[in-house]
Amino acid sequence: MFKGSFWYPxxxxxxxxxxxxxxxxxxxxxxxxxxxxxxxxxxxxxxxxLAYDVTLILSGVVILYAMYRMAPEPPEEHEPxxxxxxxxxxxxxxxxx
Amino acid sequence: MVSMQNIVxxxxxxxxxxxxLGVGMVAARATGTSREDFLMADRSFGTVVLLFALFATNxxxxxxxxxxxxxYQTGAGALGFFVALFAFLFPVLLMTFGxxxxxxxxxxxxxxxxxxxxxxxxxxxxxxLFMVMFTIWTIPYILVGVQGGGIVFEALTExxxxxxxxxxxxxxxxxxxxxxxxxxxxxxxxxxxGMVFLVVLLGLFAYIALRLGGFGSATESVxxxxxxxxxxxxxxxxxxxxxxxxxxxxxxxxxxxxxHLVIRYMTARSVTTLRQTSLLYPIAIVLAWxxxxxxxxxxxxxxxxxxxxxxxxxxxxxxxxxxxxxxIALAGILAAMMSSIDGQVLTMSTFFTEDVVSEFFxxxxxxxxxxxxxVFLVTIFxxxxxxxxxxxxxxxxxxxxxxxxxxxxFVPLAAAFYWRWSTKEAVYVGLLYGFIGLWLFExxxxxxxxxxxxxxxxxxxxxQFILMVIVSAVTxxxxxxxxxxxxxxxxxxx
Numbered sequence: 097m098f099k100g101s102f103w104y105p106x107x108x109x110x111x112x113x114x115x116x117x118x119x120x121x122x123x124x125x126x127x128x129x130x131x132x133x134x135x136x137x138x139x140x141x142x143x144x145x146l147a148y149d150v151t152l153i154l155s156g157v158v159i160l161y162a163m164y165r166m167a168p169e170p171p172e173e174h175e176p177x178x179x180x181x182x183x184x185x186x187x188x189x190x191x192x193x
Numbered sequence: 194m195v196s197m198q199n200i201v202x203x204x205x206x207x208x209x210x211x212x213x214l215g216v217g218m219v220a221a222r223a224t225g226t227s228r229e230d231f232l233m234a235d236r237s238f239g240t241v242v243l244l245f246a247l248f249a250t251n252x253x254x255x256x257x258x259x260x261x262x263x264x265y266q267t268g269a270g271a272l273g274f275f276v277a278l279f280a281f282l283f284p285v286l287l288m289t290f291g292x293x294x295x296x297x298x299x300x301x302x303x304x305x306x307x308x309x310x311x312x313x314x315x316x317x318x319x320x321x322l323f324m325v326m327f328t329i330w331t332i333p334y335i336l337v338g339v340q341g342g343g344i345v346f347e348a349l350t351e352x353x354x355x356x357x358x359x360x361x362x363x364x365x366x367x368x369x370x371x372x373x374x375x376x377x378x379x380x381x382x383x384x385x386x387g388m389v390f391l392v393v394l395l396g397l398f399a400y401i402a403l404r405l406g407g408f409g410s411a412t413e414s415v416x417x418x419x420x421x422x423x424x425x426x427x428x429x430x431x432x433x434x435x436x437x438x439x440x441x442x443x444x445x446x447x448x449x450x451x452x453h454l455v456i457r458y459m460t461a462r463s464v465t466t467l468r469q470t471s472l473l474y475p476i477a478i479v480l481a482w483x484x485x486x487x488x489x490x491x492x493x494x495x496x497x498x499x500x501x502x503x504x505x506x507x508x509x510x511x512x513x514x515x516x517x518x519x520x521i522a523l524a525g526i527l528a529a530m531m532s533s534i535d536g537q538v539l540t541m542s543t544f545f546t547e548d549v550v551s552e553f554f555x556x557x558x559x560x561x562x563x564x565x566x567x568v569f570l571v572t573i574f575x576x577x578x579x580x581x582x583x584x585x586x587x588x589x590x591x592x593x594x595x596x597x598x599x600x601x602x603f604v605p606l607a608a609a610f611y612w613r614w615s616t617k618e619a620v621y622v623g624l625l626y627g628f629i630g631l632w633l634f635e636x637x638x639x640x641x642x643x644x645x646x647x648x649x650x651x652x653x654x655x656x657q658f659i660l661m662v663i664v665s666a667v668t669x670x671x672x673x674x675x676x677x678x679x680x681x682x683x684x685x686x687x
Contacts, residue, residue: 097613097680102289102687117285124278124441127426127434135421141408143424143490149273150483153475156281160472163288168685170464 102163113166116159123152198516199353205520206527209389210366213382213531217370220381231375231563233304238380238460240469246380246457247287247470248477249387249532251448254341256481257390257529259589261489261509262502268415268423268493270432272486278441279448280478284471286449289687291458292467293610298459300682306455306606307548313609313679314617315671322624323602324548327452329628330598331537332580333591335573338534339363339581342527348507349523360581363527364574367535371570375563376460379535386528391480393525397510398484404513405491414494423493439648440593446603446654447596453536455606456543503589538577542569594635597650601627604658610683612665613676619664627657 098104105111122128126148138147238246255275264271294309303309306327307320339360346359354362370378405411416424426432431440448454461467485506492505496512499505510522546565551557557565605623608615633639634649644652670676 097676097683098611100685101611101683103611120281121278121441124273125434125438126273127437131425132434133425133427135416135424137409137412137416137424139408141412143269143412145425146269146272146483146486149277150479152273152277153280153479156284157472157475159281160284160288160475163285164468164472167288167468167687170686 109166113159113162116162120152120156120159196351198519199350201517202350202520202523203353205517206523209521209524209527210362213386213528214366214369216382216385217378218373220378221370221373221375223377230377231566233456234375234377234380234460238457238466239462240466240473242380242384243457243461243466244470244473244477245384245387246460246536247454248474248481249383249390249529250379250453250457250536251451252387252390252481252529252533254338254530254533255589255592256485257394257526258341258344258503258506259592260482260485261492261506262504263589264486264489265492265499265502265505267429267431268425269486269490270426270429270437271489272482273426274432274437274440275444276478276482279444280475282445283449284474286445287458287471287474288468290449290607290610291471292464293683293686294455294458295461295464295467296686297610297679297682304456304459305544305547306452307544309609310606310617310620311552313671313675314615314620315675316617316620319617319620320548320552322621323606324544326598326602326624326628327544328541330595331452331541332576334595335534335537335541335577336580337591338530338537339577341530343581344504345507345523345526345530348504349511349519357582360578363531363534364578367531367538368570368574371535371539375566376457376539379532379539380457380460382535383532386532390525390528390532391477393522393528394481394484397506397514397522397525398487400518401488401491401509401513405495411491411495415490418494423490433646435646436648439651442654443593443596443600443648443650447598447600450599450603450606452544452599453533453540456540457536534577538570538573539566541573542566545569594631597631597648598628600650601631601653601657604654604661608661609679613680614665614670615661616665616668616670618668619661622664623657623661626660627653630657 100106102110102114105114126132126145129148131145131148134144136144138144260271260275263275267274297303297309301309301312303312305320305324307323310316310323311320342363343356343360346354346362347356370382402408402411405414422428426437430436458467461470488509489502489505492499492509496505496508499508507526510519514522543566546562546569550565551562602624605620605627608620608623630639630653631649634641634644634653639649641649
């Protein structure tokens with residue numbers, strides 16, 4: 097049940113991806129990068145602490161995109177069969193592995 | 194004396210509420226009488242509706258009132274403290290744990306976490322325990338939303354709509370579209386309201402900055418206070434490294450465990466929908482939180498004498514916006530609050546019918562189940578309204594405590610999907626341990642020194658896991674057949 101999940105990688109690319117996810121937790125601790133006490137303003141109006149936090153979030157989107165691409169392709173039965181408007185999703189995505 | 198300005202503000206707000214009701218009514222027409230349709234929208238939400246159903250439901254009074262208030266009190270670290278780690282962990286969990294919840298719900302027809310727990314561990318009462326705990330942590334959160342509605346109405350109409358009437362209006366409007374439209378009603382109105390409050394918030398952000406002399410000037414005014422002490426984290430107690438870490442984990446895990454979100458993971462049309470939603474979610478968080486935090490931050494210099502920090506955003510709106518725009522701002526703020534209350538109340542009524550009525554009363558038809566959900570809905574609304582008239586708590590304090598409560602349910606629920614040898618006894622113990630532990634720290638019998646500078650949530654989470662491992666080791670697992678059912682369903686699933 098745990099083996100085979102994202103949290104128990106069995107290939108090197110998956111292990112690197114998990115590592116990238118876990119590294120985000122210490123990166124959230126901005127004091128590790130010396131930002132605990134800084135009054136620098138980015139673009140003249142954004143406090144550096146806030147700019148760092150936003151950058152962290154947006155960097156996370158890159159990791160999420162890698163997850164999106166590397167996730168195993170869902171079995172056909174998990175995808176919908178009815179087609180329609182916005183509430184319809186018909187195409188499976190991912191499956192690089 | 195009622196002024197023309199107040200009448201215009203009120204007219205714009207009423208027009209907005211009528212539009213919201215219209216969207217809810219259209220959704221109600223598309224909703225059938227079956228239990229699956231009313232409670233789960235037939236598991237048909239696509240990416241946009243699911244994104245806003247999750248996002249707008251999550252962006253409560255906390256972002257519109259609490260975030261500016263926190264920034265007003267503590268400075269520029271507010272975003273990182275409260276939401277930066279959540280904005281990443283939540284989509285990661287949605288792609289992994291959320292996918293498993295969606296899949297198991299679809300495979301076995303589960304609607305609530307309680308049903309999953311009872312089925313996974315072959316238990317009779319575990320589902321009720323989940324339901325009771327979810328309800329306990331959610332009620333204060335609903336109260337905050339109703340309370341926020343009352344405050345904003347009163348502040349922005351200069352008392353023309355008093356607090357009690359503002360709170361009542363919020364409840365009645367939400368009730369009018371949730372009652373007939375169920376999950377689809379909340380999903381569609383969340384999409385509409387989510388867009389409204391994002392646009393309004395971005396508009397407020399730009400306009401207030403211009404009124405303060407530009408972005409640079411607005412920030413510079415704050416930077417000049419005490420040598421820029423509020424530009425960083427140093428010397429601000431909640432932003433000490435261990436508490437900063439604690440808050441990130443609490444919001445990351447607790448936010449994922451919001452009952453009104455857990456139930457919505459199961460409304461996704463497909464796993465593709467869940468994944469696309471995960472990708473867009475952090476961007477939506479940035480769009481909502483940066484303006485909210487910056488408005489509160491600029492308020493430090495612009496409006497230095499506000500007693501209750503929660504009032505900074507409405508006060509800035511009232512002070513700096515032209516009077517004819519205030520009605521639009523009020524509608525945007527209400528959008529954030531109503532789109533949370535609807536999901537919370539509908540979820541609680543769903544849990545009640547599924548985990549109590551359907552579980553312990555035999556022969557309940559789909560139609561009766563929907564009717565019970567609606568009766569419970571009205572009851573919750575009544576309780577929320579009375580509570581909102583009585584409560585005095587601040588929004589961020591209430592929210593953090595509720596997040597920690599939800600977070601203590603993370604490991605017990607995750608065990609259903611990731612922990613083969615977990616037992617129902619271990620889950621009972623884990624749930625009760627986390628719940629009681631938090632309250633004991635809150636009321637003082639357990640000294641805060643035992644947390645080593647972390648929020649009590651962190652040591653409780655670690656010891657909860659250890660306790661569950663021990664209890665699982667000495668108690669009987671569910672049948673091999675049941676474990677295999679789940680193992681087979683979750684094969685090759687992240």
